[in-house]
Amino acid sequence: MTTQKKSKPVLKEVPETVYDSSTNQTYVKGKFLGKGGFARCYELTNMSTKAVYAGKVVSKTLLTKKHQRDKMKQEVQIQKCLSHPNVVKMEGFFEDDDNVYILLELCSRRSLMELHKRRRAVTEPEARYFTHQIVLACHYLHSMKVIHRDLKLGNLFLNEDMQVKIGDFGLATMLNHEGERKKTLCGTPNYIAPEMLDKKGHSYEVDIWAIGCILYTLLVGKPPFETETLKDTYNRIKNNQYTVPPRIGKDATALISRLLAHEPSRRPKIDEILSFPFFTDGFLPKILPSSCLTMAPKFNMQAVSGGQTCVPNSSDVQPSPRSKGPAFTGRAPLASVPEAKETPPTVAHKQDKAAVLITEMPAGENNEVPADYYLSDLYAQLCSLLNTDTERFNEADRGEIEHPASSPIYWVSRWVDYSDKYGLGYQFCDNSVGVLFNDNTKVILDAPGIQLQYTERNNVEHFYAADKYPQALEKKITLLKYFRSYMNEHLIKTGANIPIREGDELARLPCLNTWFRTKSAIVLHLSNGTLQINFFYDHSKLIVCPLMSAATYIDQAKNVFTCKFSLLEQYGCPKELLNRLKYTKVMVERLISRNTSSHDEAKDGAPSKDVKFTNLV
Incomplete structure (x- = not known):
């Protein structure tokens, strides 16, 4: 159908x-x-x-x-x-x-929605960084008597410097006088405050509620009241029915419980939020690296966590006894908001950056990525897509299927195969350079050439300055530099140059996890789940992301076209993309087979049994 x-x-x-x-x-x-x-x-x-x-x-x-x-x-x-x-x-x-x-204003890093889809849950310092800026923006809006009324991840944009920008004022309203209550039901279901559903009047507090939903979503990985149906979601909101997982820090839990208080007057005012221990006692990064769009930064999670507490139900959650957050002192007028101040609320940081950086990350510490690096998810998505009537595509619908926000953050722009001796060298679109060695260790040098990231066979990650690393890595670092020099001198690059920026010292990059060649293409699978296939006969590329459920096609002329699988199911798929997706499905089957095999039948780089791309055209 x-x-x-x-x-x-x-x-x-x-x-x-x-x-x-x-x-x-x-x-x-x-x-x-x-x-x-x-x-x-x-x-x-x-x-x-x-x-x-x-x-x-x-x-x-x-x-x-x-x-x-x-x-x-x-x-x-x-x-x-x-x-x-x-x-x-x-x-x-x-x-x-x-x-x-x-x-x-152009926000080139898209929105927190795309970051959320790639990362699911973020680290506590990242959540603090983003929420801090959202609170500052809301403090300003409320001082201007503006209620946004549709605060959600998709309306929180990111500029080139990873700075949060509240946008989309299509549902915003401006109060005419103190105490005025608006009665229009509007917003996005997962973020709507209970008083808006009751239609008894709402004011600034609906934005406070939305900030609570945003903070919860960033830390937990899904909205607090999300269900399969709109009716169930609204019932949970009305009954204040949500659960904070035990892994969430107690300071974060205490703040969430106040922001999501059912009674609007029990929520903190916008100028009180930054006084809570979640902000005053935790590490607040000055800036974040752009790599956090797809990979967690290299934080020492014990140093930056606000403690652990188990919260079975939101109705039982109360601020921590040591909470410095403002206590409830009785009902305040719904429209009450402080006058605009010359100096916005500030946060005292009790930790500096040096205290939270790590030099080693044990395998699986961030619990970010499944063991198969999302291959099974990708395979299920491709099967679902290719089982629909994708061949019915009408060229007039090309604009309907395009979705640039789902474009990949990292992809391989150049590579060189020395697997007969050493391994595969590659360069990402941001100019960072890595090598996947034949012994299955990995090393990557960031674009500025100042930080090294080395991953052992057991996936333990180590971080070094580019000029200070163990003697045991001397040969591998020398080979990395050789690969870098060779690619810069001899190979054509696809992708943009990215300048050095503050915050890059926190960056943690994805790396090439596995690869192989066929007669038709090279298949490259990254540690963040991205799968890239470069086709030899026309030098086109297909990059698929299971987290975004999207594909990016780069043709011979370097034109870039990104589309969502859901839109391809709805409108059909252009032939040049459909043929490559069919080939990709076969390659994913091969990767899964290699991962589940009891012994390594084909090492990285070995063609083994070939499937010609032309057979699928």
Whole structure:
């Protein structure tokens, strides 16, 4: 049975250049960034200043009704008056005959939703880092009498420096006077506060509740009230029914319990949140490495944990006896919010960075990745996809299946095979360089060339400065440097150069876990679950990610196209992608067979029995 598609109005293509008559500025359309709701989003570059923005484009055919136009007008009016380091800046607004254009600050690292899908649960310092910035942004919004009303991971964007930016003010509202309560039911089910469901009026406290849901999701790996059905989710929210796993630190648990208090007046005010021990007593990174989009940083988890406590049910959770957080002192007006301050809330850090960095990580300490590195998940996804009627694809739907936010963070841009003597050398798209040696040890040097990461056969990881490592690794590091030099001098690279940035000392990179060659391709499986296949005959690449349930196709001309498996099931699959996905399924079967074999029938790099790609075309 095929999935029925809802009929949609046919939208005109966004022109290659758009003109703002109010400022006499012209913008060039760049790469497609994604779509959501009414809007399509593209990079838009100002031809005069060369500044690059995220251009939110809304077709006027979708704004024919008054309430649609009013909603758009309110979003623009609210966001244009906001200016804060942790709020997406609106840089401009204009229209032409066909579209409305909103120019927004570009957030190149996408959102916390993509990070969550790749990582599931994050470490406590990361959760503290992200939540701290969300609280600062909300403090500012509330001081401006703005309630966001749709705080969720997908609306928390990340810029190039991994700084959080609250965006998407489509459901935001501004209070006209103190004590005003709004009664519109809006938001995202997993983050909706109980008073909003009761429709008795809500105010700033709905954002506090959402922050609690966000912190829980970051630490636990799933939203606190999530169920299979909307009805059950709403019932759990109304009954305040959730459980904090025992592994979560007691300071985090105490804060979550206050943020998710059923009665709005029992939740802390926005300017009180950063006074809780979760923030004052724990390590707060100044900045995070971009590698944390897919891999946990190299934190000493004992040094950064806020302690352990077992919490069977949220109704039993109370702040820790030693909690320095503000106590409940009686009901406050729902709309009460402190006046805007010159200096926002601050956090006292009791640990410095040196205290939390590690030089060794035992295998499985972060409990991040299953033993098969998500191969079984990927195989199930490919089987599900290829069992649908994927050949029915209509070229007119190509734009519907594209999903740039699911693009891989790391993939192999260059490689060199010296497995007859040493192993396979490779370079990632960010210029970091690694070697998978024939003895199944691994070493990788970060892009700036200052940090080494060495993984033993038993998957214990060691971290060294590039100029200070054990004598026993001398030969392997020499080989790594040789591979790096050779690839830089002789091989063409696909991918972007990434500059050195603060926070990289916390970075922990994925590495090549296993590989093999066939007559048609080389298959590369990374330790974060990403699988890459480079096809020899046309130099195309297919990169699939089981965590994002997505595939990225890079053709011979280096054009990049990323799509979600769910969208391919819905709309069908382009032939060039479908053939490569069929080949990928066969290669995944081979990898699973190699992993489950009682003895190693084919070492890394050995072609063994070949399946020709042309046989699947």
